[in-house]
Amino acid sequence: MKISDSAFFLAGITAFLYCSSTAYTHGYFGVLGLDSDVLDRNFHQILYHGMIENLELIMLLPFIFICGVLFIYFYVTTLNPVLIKISEKVIKKTNLKNKRKERSEDEIKIDEKYERLLRKSLIFCFAFTVFFSIMIKNEREGRDAANNALKMLDDKSYHKVKIFKNGENLEFAFLYCGARNCAGIEPESREIIYFPQNGHSYSQPNEI
Template sequence: MRRSIDGAIFLAGLTAILYTWSTAAYNGYLDVAKLDADMMERSFHQVIYGGLLVSFGPILLLAILSAIALYVYSHALLPSYIDWIRGSVKIKRKVVKVRRFWAGKRNSPPIELRAKSIFSKAALLTLFGVAYIFSLVYFERNGSQKAKDDIETHIKHENKPVQMIKVELNQKIRILKLLKCGTRNCAGIEEGTNEIYYFPSFNSFSYKIENVMPVSN
Protein backbone atom coordinates (compact mmCIF):
# COMPACT_ATOMS: atom_id res chain seq x y z
CA MET A 1 0.00 0.00 0.00
CA ARG A 2 2.82 2.36 0.89
CA ARG A 3 4.54 1.72 -2.43
CA SER A 4 1.32 2.58 -4.27
CA ILE A 5 1.01 5.84 -2.33
CA ASP A 6 4.67 6.72 -2.94
CA GLY A 7 4.27 5.94 -6.64
CA ALA A 8 1.15 8.10 -6.86
CA ILE A 9 2.91 11.00 -5.12
CA PHE A 10 5.89 10.69 -7.47
CA LEU A 11 3.63 10.61 -10.53
CA ALA A 12 1.66 13.63 -9.30
CA GLY A 13 4.87 15.55 -8.62
CA LEU A 14 6.32 14.68 -12.03
CA THR A 15 3.08 15.74 -13.73
CA ALA A 16 3.10 19.06 -11.87
CA ILE A 17 6.72 19.74 -12.83
CA LEU A 18 6.12 18.94 -16.50
CA TYR A 19 2.99 21.12 -16.44
CA THR A 20 4.82 24.14 -15.04
CA TRP A 21 7.83 23.70 -17.34
CA SER A 22 5.58 23.50 -20.37
CA THR A 23 3.56 26.51 -19.23
CA ALA A 24 6.70 28.58 -18.64
CA ALA A 25 8.05 27.84 -22.13
CA TYR A 26 4.66 28.39 -23.78
CA ASN A 27 3.96 31.67 -22.00
CA GLY A 28 7.47 32.87 -22.85
CA TYR A 29 6.69 32.24 -26.52
CA LEU A 30 3.26 33.91 -26.36
CA ASP A 31 4.65 36.97 -24.60
CA VAL A 32 7.32 37.66 -27.22
CA ALA A 33 5.06 36.81 -30.18
CA LYS A 34 2.29 39.02 -28.70
CA LEU A 35 -0.25 36.20 -28.85
CA ASP A 36 -3.36 36.25 -26.68
CA ALA A 37 -3.12 33.61 -23.94
CA ASP A 38 -6.90 33.13 -23.75
CA MET A 39 -7.17 32.57 -27.50
CA MET A 40 -4.26 30.11 -27.41
CA GLU A 41 -5.40 28.09 -24.41
CA ARG A 42 -4.20 24.46 -24.49
CA SER A 43 -5.64 21.21 -23.21
CA PHE A 44 -4.08 19.30 -20.31
CA HIS A 45 -2.65 16.69 -22.67
CA GLN A 46 -1.07 19.36 -24.87
CA VAL A 47 0.56 20.95 -21.84
CA ILE A 48 2.00 17.69 -20.50
CA TYR A 49 3.25 16.61 -23.92
CA GLY A 50 4.81 20.03 -24.40
CA GLY A 51 6.54 19.62 -21.04
CA LEU A 52 8.02 16.31 -22.18
CA LEU A 53 9.30 17.87 -25.40
CA VAL A 54 10.93 20.94 -23.84
CA SER A 55 12.51 18.99 -20.95
CA PHE A 56 13.78 15.94 -22.83
CA GLY A 57 16.98 17.58 -24.09
CA PRO A 58 18.04 19.27 -20.82
CA ILE A 59 17.24 16.17 -18.74
CA LEU A 60 19.19 13.92 -21.12
CA LEU A 61 22.15 16.32 -21.07
CA LEU A 62 22.04 16.48 -17.25
CA ALA A 63 21.96 12.67 -17.03
CA ILE A 64 24.97 12.35 -19.36
CA LEU A 65 26.98 14.97 -17.46
CA SER A 66 26.08 13.34 -14.12
CA ALA A 67 27.17 9.93 -15.40
CA ILE A 68 30.49 11.38 -16.61
CA ALA A 69 31.06 13.19 -13.30
CA LEU A 70 30.28 10.06 -11.26
CA TYR A 71 32.58 7.97 -13.44
CA VAL A 72 35.47 10.44 -13.05
CA TYR A 73 34.87 10.60 -9.29
CA SER A 74 34.63 6.84 -8.71
CA HIS A 75 37.35 5.73 -11.15
CA ALA A 76 39.87 8.57 -10.93
CA LEU A 77 39.47 11.08 -8.11
CA LEU A 78 38.43 8.75 -5.28
CA PRO A 79 41.06 6.05 -5.99
CA SER A 80 43.77 8.73 -6.24
CA TYR A 81 42.60 10.27 -2.95
CA ILE A 82 42.64 6.91 -1.17
CA ASP A 83 46.10 6.06 -2.51
CA TRP A 84 47.31 9.50 -1.43
CA ILE A 85 46.06 8.96 2.13
CA ARG A 86 47.47 5.45 2.36
CA GLY A 87 50.88 6.63 1.23
CA SER A 88 51.76 8.50 4.42
CA VAL A 89 50.89 8.32 8.12
CA LYS A 90 51.41 12.08 8.37
CA ILE A 91 48.79 12.68 5.70
CA LYS A 92 46.35 10.36 7.49
CA ARG A 93 46.71 12.42 10.67
CA LYS A 94 46.06 15.64 8.77
CA VAL A 95 42.91 14.16 7.21
CA VAL A 96 41.68 13.05 10.64
CA LYS A 97 42.29 16.55 12.02
CA VAL A 98 40.31 18.12 9.20
CA ARG A 99 37.40 15.71 9.75
CA ARG A 100 37.38 16.39 13.48
CA PHE A 101 37.45 20.12 12.81
CA TRP A 102 34.23 19.91 10.81
CA ALA A 103 32.48 17.03 12.57
CA GLY A 104 33.87 17.43 16.08
CA LYS A 105 34.88 14.72 18.56
CA ARG A 106 31.72 14.53 20.65
CA ASN A 107 28.99 11.94 20.27
CA SER A 108 25.78 13.79 19.50
CA PRO A 109 22.70 12.86 21.59
CA PRO A 110 19.48 11.78 19.79
CA ILE A 111 17.86 15.21 20.10
CA GLU A 112 20.87 16.82 18.43
CA LEU A 113 20.87 14.22 15.66
CA ARG A 114 17.18 14.91 15.01
CA ALA A 115 17.84 18.65 14.81
CA LYS A 116 20.69 18.08 12.35
CA SER A 117 18.46 15.77 10.31
CA ILE A 118 15.75 18.45 10.14
CA PHE A 119 18.33 21.01 9.02
CA SER A 120 19.66 18.68 6.32
CA LYS A 121 16.15 18.04 4.98
CA ALA A 122 15.30 21.75 5.04
CA ALA A 123 18.53 22.61 3.24
CA LEU A 124 17.84 19.93 0.62
CA LEU A 125 14.29 21.22 0.05
CA THR A 126 15.59 24.78 -0.23
CA LEU A 127 18.19 23.69 -2.78
CA PHE A 128 15.51 21.86 -4.76
CA GLY A 129 13.25 24.92 -4.65
CA VAL A 130 15.99 27.22 -5.92
CA ALA A 131 16.86 24.76 -8.71
CA TYR A 132 13.18 24.52 -9.64
CA ILE A 133 12.82 28.32 -9.87
CA PHE A 134 15.92 28.54 -12.07
CA SER A 135 14.50 25.79 -14.28
CA LEU A 136 11.30 27.82 -14.79
CA VAL A 137 13.38 30.84 -15.79
CA TYR A 138 15.41 28.64 -18.16
CA PHE A 139 12.37 27.20 -19.94
CA GLU A 140 10.65 30.59 -20.17
CA ARG A 141 13.75 32.07 -21.80
CA ASN A 142 13.88 29.14 -24.20
CA GLY A 143 10.29 29.81 -25.23
CA SER A 144 11.02 33.52 -25.64
CA GLN A 145 14.07 32.78 -27.77
CA LYS A 146 12.06 30.39 -29.95
CA ALA A 147 9.51 33.15 -30.59
CA LYS A 148 12.26 35.67 -31.40
CA ASP A 149 13.80 33.24 -33.89
CA ASP A 150 10.44 32.55 -35.55
CA ILE A 151 9.61 36.24 -35.91
CA GLU A 152 13.13 37.13 -37.07
CA THR A 153 13.23 34.46 -39.79
CA HIS A 154 9.77 35.56 -40.93
CA ILE A 155 10.73 39.23 -41.20
CA LYS A 156 13.89 38.27 -43.12
CA HIS A 157 11.77 36.14 -45.49
CA GLU A 158 13.71 33.01 -44.52
CA ASN A 159 10.66 30.86 -43.82
CA LYS A 160 10.82 27.24 -44.90
CA PRO A 161 8.01 25.96 -47.14
CA VAL A 162 7.02 23.36 -44.55
CA GLN A 163 6.36 26.19 -42.06
CA MET A 164 3.86 27.90 -44.37
CA ILE A 165 0.17 27.05 -44.58
CA LYS A 166 -2.75 28.19 -46.71
CA VAL A 167 -5.87 29.08 -44.73
CA GLU A 168 -9.22 30.36 -45.93
CA LEU A 169 -10.23 33.35 -43.81
CA ASN A 170 -13.28 35.42 -44.68
CA GLN A 171 -13.50 33.72 -48.07
CA LYS A 172 -9.91 34.65 -48.87
CA ILE A 173 -6.89 32.37 -49.04
CA ARG A 174 -4.04 33.65 -46.90
CA ILE A 175 -0.50 32.30 -46.71
CA LEU A 176 0.60 32.21 -43.09
CA LYS A 177 3.55 30.99 -41.11
CA LEU A 178 2.07 28.74 -38.44
CA LEU A 179 3.17 29.89 -35.00
CA LYS A 180 1.23 27.96 -32.36
CA CYS A 181 -1.95 25.95 -31.93
CA GLY A 182 -4.10 25.68 -28.84
CA THR A 183 -7.19 23.63 -28.11
CA ARG A 184 -9.61 25.82 -30.06
CA ASN A 185 -7.47 28.23 -32.07
CA CYS A 186 -4.25 28.47 -34.04
CA ALA A 187 -2.19 31.55 -34.83
CA GLY A 188 -0.19 32.42 -37.91
CA ILE A 189 1.65 35.44 -39.26
CA GLU A 190 1.12 36.55 -42.86
CA GLU A 191 3.96 37.11 -45.27
CA GLY A 192 4.32 40.66 -46.50
CA THR A 193 1.92 42.32 -44.05
CA ASN A 194 3.33 40.64 -40.89
CA GLU A 195 -0.21 40.59 -39.50
CA ILE A 196 -1.12 37.84 -37.06
CA TYR A 197 -4.35 35.94 -37.66
CA TYR A 198 -6.23 33.61 -35.36
CA PHE A 199 -8.30 30.84 -36.87
CA PRO A 200 -10.18 27.86 -35.40
CA SER A 201 -8.02 24.77 -35.05
CA PHE A 202 -10.70 22.69 -36.78
CA ASN A 203 -10.34 24.81 -39.95
CA SER A 204 -8.82 22.98 -42.87
CA PHE A 205 -5.49 24.24 -44.16
CA SER A 206 -2.88 22.98 -46.59
CA TYR A 207 0.89 23.04 -46.71
CA LYS A 208 3.63 21.84 -49.03
CA ILE A 209 6.15 19.11 -48.24
CA GLU A 210 9.48 19.30 -50.03
CA ASN A 211 12.60 17.13 -50.23
CA VAL A 212 10.82 13.92 -49.27
CA MET A 213 13.23 11.00 -49.48
CA PRO A 214 11.89 7.97 -51.37
CA VAL A 215 11.33 4.82 -49.33
CA SER A 216 13.60 2.02 -50.50
CA ASN A 217 12.16 -1.46 -50.92
Protein backbone atom coordinates in the same frame (compact mmCIF):
# COMPACT_ATOMS: atom_id res chain seq x y z
CA MET B 1 8.63 2.20 -2.04
CA LYS B 2 5.25 2.92 -0.52
CA ILE B 3 2.20 3.67 -2.66
CA SER B 4 1.99 7.12 -1.11
CA ASP B 5 5.63 7.78 -2.05
CA SER B 6 4.99 6.65 -5.63
CA ALA B 7 1.91 8.87 -5.89
CA PHE B 8 3.87 11.84 -4.56
CA PHE B 9 6.70 11.16 -7.04
CA LEU B 10 4.31 10.91 -10.01
CA ALA B 11 2.48 14.05 -8.93
CA GLY B 12 5.80 15.90 -8.68
CA ILE B 13 6.89 14.77 -12.16
CA THR B 14 3.52 15.77 -13.61
CA ALA B 15 3.67 19.20 -11.99
CA PHE B 16 7.23 19.69 -13.21
CA LEU B 17 6.38 18.85 -16.84
CA TYR B 18 3.26 21.03 -16.70
CA CYS B 19 5.14 24.04 -15.31
CA SER B 20 8.00 23.53 -17.76
CA SER B 21 5.71 23.63 -20.80
CA THR B 22 3.75 26.56 -19.38
CA ALA B 23 6.94 28.55 -18.80
CA TYR B 24 8.03 27.96 -22.40
CA THR B 25 4.71 28.99 -23.93
CA HIS B 26 4.52 32.00 -21.60
CA GLY B 27 7.84 33.24 -22.99
CA TYR B 28 6.79 32.45 -26.58
CA PHE B 29 3.36 34.06 -26.30
CA GLY B 30 4.76 37.07 -24.45
CA VAL B 31 7.10 38.06 -27.27
CA LEU B 32 4.57 37.50 -30.06
CA GLY B 33 1.54 38.84 -28.17
CA LEU B 34 -0.51 35.65 -28.60
CA ASP B 35 -3.68 34.96 -26.61
CA SER B 36 -3.30 31.83 -24.46
CA ASP B 37 -7.09 31.56 -24.01
CA VAL B 38 -7.63 31.24 -27.77
CA LEU B 39 -4.67 28.90 -28.21
CA ASP B 40 -5.55 26.65 -25.29
CA ARG B 41 -4.01 23.18 -25.08
CA ASN B 42 -5.26 19.98 -23.51
CA PHE B 43 -3.52 18.39 -20.54
CA HIS B 44 -1.77 15.68 -22.55
CA GLN B 45 -0.35 18.19 -25.02
CA ILE B 46 1.11 20.22 -22.17
CA LEU B 47 2.73 17.19 -20.51
CA TYR B 48 4.14 15.90 -23.79
CA HIS B 49 5.60 19.29 -24.67
CA GLY B 50 7.07 19.55 -21.17
CA MET B 51 8.71 16.16 -21.64
CA ILE B 52 10.18 17.18 -25.03
CA GLU B 53 11.53 20.41 -23.54
CA ASN B 54 13.39 18.45 -20.84
CA LEU B 55 14.30 15.37 -22.85
CA GLU B 56 18.05 15.85 -22.38
CA LEU B 57 17.63 16.17 -18.61
CA ILE B 58 15.36 13.10 -18.50
CA MET B 59 17.95 11.07 -20.42
CA LEU B 60 20.66 12.19 -17.97
CA LEU B 61 18.68 11.23 -14.85
CA PRO B 62 19.70 7.52 -14.85
CA PHE B 63 23.38 8.51 -15.06
CA ILE B 64 22.93 11.11 -12.29
CA PHE B 65 21.24 8.43 -10.16
CA ILE B 66 24.06 5.96 -10.76
CA CYS B 67 26.67 8.60 -9.88
CA GLY B 68 24.76 9.39 -6.69
CA VAL B 69 24.65 5.71 -5.69
CA LEU B 70 28.39 5.34 -6.40
CA PHE B 71 29.16 8.42 -4.31
CA ILE B 72 27.09 7.11 -1.38
CA TYR B 73 28.79 3.72 -1.71
CA PHE B 74 32.22 5.38 -1.73
CA TYR B 75 31.28 7.54 1.26
CA VAL B 76 29.96 4.63 3.34
CA THR B 77 32.75 2.16 2.53
CA THR B 78 35.79 4.42 2.24
CA LEU B 79 35.39 8.06 3.20
CA ASN B 80 33.16 7.72 6.25
CA PRO B 81 35.44 5.29 8.17
CA VAL B 82 38.41 7.58 7.48
CA LEU B 83 36.49 10.62 8.73
CA ILE B 84 35.45 8.70 11.85
CA LYS B 85 39.04 7.78 12.64
CA ILE B 86 40.18 11.36 12.12
CA SER B 87 37.42 12.70 14.34
CA GLU B 88 38.27 10.18 17.06
CA LYS B 89 41.87 11.32 17.02
CA VAL B 90 40.83 14.95 17.24
CA ILE B 91 38.49 14.16 20.14
CA LYS B 92 41.23 12.38 22.02
CA LYS B 93 43.70 15.20 21.49
CA THR B 94 41.28 17.90 22.63
CA ASN B 95 39.78 15.87 25.48
CA LEU B 96 36.30 16.25 24.04
CA LYS B 97 35.52 12.58 24.36
CA ASN B 98 34.77 12.79 28.05
CA LYS B 99 32.67 15.90 27.58
CA ARG B 100 30.50 14.10 25.05
CA LYS B 101 29.88 11.29 27.51
CA GLU B 102 28.60 13.81 30.00
CA ARG B 103 25.97 15.16 27.61
CA SER B 104 22.41 14.22 28.42
CA GLU B 105 20.18 12.16 26.15
CA ASP B 106 17.89 15.16 25.67
CA GLU B 107 20.76 17.25 24.34
CA ILE B 108 21.76 14.48 21.93
CA LYS B 109 18.17 14.15 20.70
CA ILE B 110 17.96 17.92 20.14
CA ASP B 111 21.18 17.86 18.10
CA GLU B 112 19.91 14.95 16.01
CA LYS B 113 16.61 16.75 15.47
CA TYR B 114 18.30 19.87 14.15
CA GLU B 115 20.70 17.83 12.02
CA ARG B 116 17.71 16.19 10.32
CA LEU B 117 16.09 19.60 9.90
CA LEU B 118 19.28 20.96 8.35
CA ARG B 119 19.50 18.08 5.88
CA LYS B 120 15.87 18.52 4.84
CA SER B 121 16.37 22.27 4.46
CA LEU B 122 19.42 21.76 2.26
CA ILE B 123 17.56 19.24 0.09
CA PHE B 124 14.59 21.60 -0.23
CA CYS B 125 16.81 24.58 -1.13
CA PHE B 126 18.64 22.50 -3.74
CA ALA B 127 15.39 21.22 -5.30
CA PHE B 128 13.88 24.72 -5.18
CA THR B 129 16.91 26.23 -6.95
CA VAL B 130 17.03 23.52 -9.62
CA PHE B 131 13.28 23.74 -10.30
CA PHE B 132 13.19 27.50 -10.84
CA SER B 133 16.46 27.46 -12.79
CA ILE B 134 14.85 25.05 -15.24
CA MET B 135 11.68 27.19 -15.40
CA ILE B 136 13.78 30.27 -16.23
CA LYS B 137 15.64 28.26 -18.87
CA ASN B 138 12.37 27.07 -20.45
CA GLU B 139 10.89 30.57 -20.57
CA ARG B 140 14.10 31.91 -22.13
CA GLU B 141 13.93 29.16 -24.76
CA GLY B 142 10.34 30.20 -25.53
CA ARG B 143 11.41 33.80 -25.98
CA ASP B 144 14.30 32.74 -28.20
CA ALA B 145 11.94 30.66 -30.34
CA ALA B 146 9.58 33.63 -30.71
CA ASN B 147 12.43 35.97 -31.66
CA ASN B 148 13.60 33.39 -34.17
CA ALA B 149 10.08 33.31 -35.67
CA LEU B 150 10.20 37.10 -36.06
CA LYS B 151 13.64 36.84 -37.65
CA MET B 152 12.25 34.34 -40.15
CA LEU B 153 9.63 36.93 -41.09
CA ASP B 154 12.37 39.44 -41.88
CA ASP B 155 14.32 36.82 -43.85
CA LYS B 156 11.20 35.67 -45.75
CA SER B 157 11.98 32.11 -44.65
CA TYR B 158 8.88 31.53 -42.52
CA HIS B 159 6.48 28.58 -42.61
CA LYS B 160 3.53 29.54 -44.76
CA VAL B 161 -0.10 28.73 -43.89
CA LYS B 162 -3.03 29.30 -46.24
CA ILE B 163 -6.62 29.68 -45.07
CA PHE B 164 -9.87 30.24 -46.93
CA LYS B 165 -11.78 33.21 -45.53
CA ASN B 166 -14.54 35.42 -46.94
CA GLY B 167 -14.31 33.77 -50.34
CA GLU B 168 -10.57 34.21 -50.80
CA ASN B 169 -7.33 32.43 -49.95
CA LEU B 170 -5.16 34.26 -47.45
CA GLU B 171 -1.50 33.57 -46.71
CA PHE B 172 0.11 34.06 -43.33
CA ALA B 173 3.26 33.07 -41.53
CA PHE B 174 2.55 30.20 -39.18
CA LEU B 175 3.15 30.82 -35.46
CA TYR B 176 1.44 28.25 -33.24
CA CYS B 177 -1.35 25.69 -32.94
CA GLY B 178 -3.30 24.86 -29.79
CA ALA B 179 -5.85 22.12 -29.19
CA ARG B 180 -8.52 23.78 -31.35
CA ASN B 181 -7.15 26.98 -32.88
CA CYS B 182 -3.99 28.11 -34.60
CA ALA B 183 -2.30 31.47 -34.97
CA GLY B 184 -0.60 33.16 -37.91
CA ILE B 185 0.86 36.57 -38.60
CA GLU B 186 0.66 38.80 -41.65
CA PRO B 187 4.31 39.28 -42.72
CA GLU B 188 4.00 42.93 -43.70
CA SER B 189 1.53 44.43 -41.21
CA ARG B 190 2.45 41.96 -38.44
CA GLU B 191 -1.25 41.47 -37.68
CA ILE B 192 -2.08 38.33 -35.70
CA ILE B 193 -4.91 36.15 -37.00
CA TYR B 194 -6.51 33.15 -35.28
CA PHE B 195 -8.17 30.36 -37.24
CA PRO B 196 -9.49 26.84 -36.54
CA GLN B 197 -7.25 23.87 -37.14
CA ASN B 198 -9.36 22.50 -39.96
CA GLY B 199 -9.57 24.22 -43.35
CA HIS B 200 -5.99 25.37 -43.85
CA SER B 201 -2.87 24.16 -45.63
CA TYR B 202 0.72 24.36 -44.47
CA SER B 203 4.02 24.46 -46.34
CA GLN B 204 7.69 24.37 -45.35
CA PRO B 205 9.93 27.38 -46.14
CA ASN B 206 11.73 25.56 -48.95
CA GLU B 207 8.39 24.98 -50.67
CA ILE B 208 7.59 28.69 -50.90
